[in-house]
Amino acid sequence: MTRASRFATVAAVAAAVYLLLYLNLPWWVLVSTGAYLLLQVGWGLYTFNDVPAAQDELLMAAGANAQTASAASKQVQDTTASKERVSLDAAMEFSMPEFTAAAQEPVENVPTTPRGLAKPHRLHVQATRNNTMVTFTMPTGEPLANASGGTVGFKKAGRSGYEAGYRAALRIFEKIGANQTRWRVNSIEVLWNGFGQGREAVFRAMMASEGEKVRGLVKVMTDKTPIKIGGVRPKKRRML
CATH class of the missing domain: 3.30.420.80 (Ribosomal protein S11/S14)
Structure with missing residues (x-):
């Protein structure tokens, strides 16, 4: 029960008592109406005290589920990254051409263009x-x-x-x-x-x-x- 609900309940009780007194109704009507209103207010206070505990339980459950989901997502990402790394390493291992030592030596005194091509x-x-x-x-x-x-x-x-x-x-x-x-x-x-x-x-x-x-x-x-x-x-x- 929120603060606005409690305020509305108290306002309703006060209005009902005022109307009963203003209309000069019998005493048993006043007693029965007051008992009913007191029961309503008591039930509202009881449920209001139980709401935070329920909310805490729900929040704790949601946090636990979020942690479990995050751990599972991280595990999936790590597995995917490891697979991609292994596939990339394998591709580089089998796609790299074998060059001779003479071909790997740098060519000296050959000017190049900004695009890296040899000038004519x-x-x-x-x-x-x-x-x-x-x-x-x-x-x-x-x-x-x-x-x-x-x-x-x-x-x-x-x-x-x-x-x-x-x-x-x-x-x-x-x-x-x-x-x-x-x-x-x-x-x-x-x-x-x-x-x-x-x-x-x-x-x-x-x-x-x-x-x-x-x-x-x-x-x-x-x-x-x-x-x-x-x-x-x-x-x-x-x-x-």
């Missing part, structure tokens, strides 16, 4: 009016091999021709093929500069059967020819 080597093709120069470099810019119209046997005006550029390209392709493993060449970036006859010659040589191996390594092509917009008076043209 560079093939610079400079085709001017007077010569064709082809240079193969490391990704960082250190030269590894070079060829030009002069190094393949052409002199003076012959160095600027189509044939000189073609032979210079074949010479550099041979060097790349012979040292691909030693130079760790996995990809190549071709950088074009100039519009001389050797530019077309190098491109045709790369598309021919002699350049098939190098062509398969080419991943990027970039034209780095500077574009002149205005500027100072150009240099006097060389007369051959």
Whole structure:
């Protein structure tokens, strides 16, 4: 029985006594009504004293059930975690490939991109009016091999021709093929500069059967020819 219920019971008793006195009812009606009300109040107080004990028993039972459920849940989670750990360990044990000691050694002096990929080597093709120069470099810019119209046997005006550029390209392709493993060449970036006859010659040589191996390594092509917009008076043209 709550405090509000007790207050309502007392208020009802007082109201009933007042009405009985106000209506001038006989004495036996007053006595019977008062006895009934006293019984009601006594029963309410009795049940009110029993409610906390019952509530305590219910709370204790609920707490015990909650502890049992928590222990069972924790045991299930531990069992599941142990099974997952065992399965993960087994998967790692059987999925890890076996590498040789040589393959596990780190590769030195190989620059990488932000994504972790090895940067490509560079093939610079400079085709001017007077010569064709082809240079193969490391990704960082250190030269590894070079060829030009002069190094393949052409002199003076012959160095600027189509044939000189073609032979210079074949010479550099041979060097790349012979040292691909030693130079760790996995990809190549071709950088074009100039519009001389050797530019077309190098491109045709790369598309021919002699350049098939190098062509398969080419991943990027970039034209780095500077574009002149205005500027100072150009240099006097060389007369051959």
